[in-house]
Amino acid sequence: MxxxxxxxxxxxxxxxxxxxxxxxxxxxxxxxxxxxxxxxxxxxxxxxxxxxxxxxxxxxxxxxxxxxxxxxxxxxxxxxxxxxxxxxxxxxxxxxxxxxxxxxxxxxxxxxxxxxxxxxxxxxxxxxxxxxxxxxxxxxxxxxxxxxxxxxxxxxxRDPRNFTLAEWQQAKRAELDAKTVKGIAQECWAVSDNAKTFAHALEERGLYLAKGDRRSHVAVTYEGEVFALSRLIGMKTKDVRAKLGPPDNLRSVAETKAHIAEAIAPRLDTYLKQAKTQAKAAMKPLHDQRLAMRDAHQAERRRMEQGQRERWQRETMERAARLRTGVRGMWDRLTGDRAKIIKQNEIEAYWGLRRDRDQRRSMLDAQHKERRELQVRIRETRERHARQILELHKQAANYRLMRDGNTQSRSIRSEFSRNAGEAREPHGRKNPSRGLELGR
CATH class of the missing domain: 3.30.930.30 (BirA Bifunctional Protein; domain 2)
Known part of the structure; x- marks a missing residue:
């Protein structure tokens, strides 16, 4: 415990x-x-x-x-x-x-x-x-x-992904699970060698490396929430700097948010909204079932509580009726029967309390089992849609890499054309002895 x-x-x-x-x-x-x-x-x-x-x-x-x-x-x-x-x-x-x-x-x-x-x-x-x-x-x-x-x-x-209340509330505002955010950051840190590979690994998972206003390195989510990187990965700031270098070459938080808005958000908005809508639609029947189960369990508990209270009152009256009054009561005191009856009543009252507590425990165990079975389905649905949203983030990062690759290809073609032009003779005639100069 x-x-x-x-x-x-x-x-x-x-x-x-x-x-x-x-x-x-x-x-x-x-x-x-x-x-x-x-x-x-x-x-x-x-x-x-x-x-x-x-x-x-x-x-x-x-x-x-x-x-x-x-x-x-x-x-x-x-x-x-x-x-x-x-x-x-x-x-x-x-x-x-x-x-x-x-x-x-x-x-x-x-x-x-x-x-x-x-x-x-x-x-x-x-x-x-x-x-x-x-x-x-x-x-x-x-x-x-x-x-x-x-x-x-x-x-x-201890689990290094344990988080504080403030971190949990911040992640809740960003519609993310704080332990998941920490786990993602720590996994990216473990597989990265430098700032470039670390930033790429983060972007594939919907996080962006930036230079913080008050901290050295920070991670910015798609929704614009800012997390201190050293706290996410559980390391000191100097250790983060030793691996990633100074954050001077990184975008600031404001620039990172602007970059997300210009390059990532327009493409992802429609897909993410659709994915979240699908997630809500899938969760709604489970949510309704959870509320119905809660109401049914509460009603069952009220019925049991009322039934046990009525039975306890009835049994208490029966036990009290055994104690005779008047002359017969005096006779019971003289013969010791009254003490025996009191002892019997105490034993019956004790076992009555134990019976009621065991009955309530059996009911609660059955309710908890039923609720846990529903929770397994809820958790599986949440994780399935969370994986879908994570995949959207990865696709956006891959598309950006493809765009950057196309830019590099265009630069190479431009350089190729420039070098080829320099190999020509004046007035646009080719050098017949050497052909196109590709550069050595």
Whole structure:
């Protein structure tokens, strides 16, 4: 289970993110503990108000718990992970909120603690929390028998294409996947020897090498988004300069955008629009099916929740009816029957809770399986159309090379004609002894 955490403020913004349903198909508030309010937004306001009595600026500790994509993880595992985190970081007893998100057939959790100790009005110190969480994450993989990522086993083996939130948002504006952009840049870097071959490899994939205003080398997308090259390939600026040389001979960002608009965009606009239209048309039935599945799953969960609530109320009344009152109740107390009945009721209540939780888990596992099967089709459709758009970029680059080659051919023919003319004698007569001078 991958654990990502941060100390932060902005309680209202974080609360809105936890309850956001636009990007998540299902949002479930699992727990609000240690607050007067029982809602997430109310608890966030309490945490912010308490922090105003201290000098602490980052009064919240937020963490996301992401299990492996193919695993159906029960609630008990998440709760055990949260307990281990609290013990490791010294957050036992601190007020917290736990919210589950479901998207694309995957379920992950968000937990938020208030760092403020109400008794001492001081913030809990969370020194080296990243390394401590890494230890907890490794233990969770080992305890549950999950396949551990290489980056968690050895920090040097982490995926070099991991990206920050700002990079993801920038790529989203450009309608590109940030990890894909990084992967493309790193692949081009690996197969290139110099700036010329690197620029050509980038252009075949819809990226253009340019000279940045504030950075040394940058990559410009077809849509005009600018990415720092050193961050894309994960290398230092001096190493990039050592291989590509100074960027002085490259076009500036403005010139590159103008070049794209003049030489590439007119040819590609029609084809790219058509390809994107086809992609949207192919995705629409899958998108509609995803929404219909989401609504059906939500309805099924409401029905189960309502049915379990009614059954729990009915069973609670039945258990309460076993406890007799009046003289008979006094007799039950004297004979010890009342204590036996209370014990029986507690056992039945416990197993009733376990039954309801297992029933809900079975339903969620079935829903997640159904949603993952649909997600496989969605991913395949996306990748197929992404390859089509990438091929359009490659065709545009090849057409440009063919155009440049024709220009060179014309230059060679012109030079050939000029040399041939110089070999003629005055008044246009050929030299009979030597013929046409082709140049040695």
């Amino acid at each position: 991958i654990l990502k955490a941060s100390q932060r403020s902005g309680a209202a913004q974080l609360g809105q993110h936890l309850l956001k349903t636009e990007e998540n198909e299902h949002v479930e508030v699992h727990e609000v503990r240690g607050f007067m309010s029982e809602s997430v937004m109310g608890a966030m306001k309490e945490a912010e108000a308490m922090a105003k009595g201290t000098r602490c600026k980052q009064y919240l500790f937020s963490i996301s718990l992401n299990p492996p994509e193919t695993e159906n993880v029960p609630v008990e595992v998440f709760e055990g992970a949260l307990s281990a985190i609290e013990e490791k970081l010294g957050l036992e007893g601190q007020p917290r909120m736990v919210v589950f998100h479901e998207k694309e057939g995957r379920r992950h959790a968000h937990a938020v603690w208030s760092r403020i100790d109400a008794e001492t009005m001081t913030a809990k110190q969370l020194s080296f929390f990243k390394s401590k969480l890494r230890d907890v994450s490794k233990a969770l993989y080992l305890e549950n028998g999950w396949k551990m990522p290489m980056g968690l086993m050895d920090s040097k083996a």
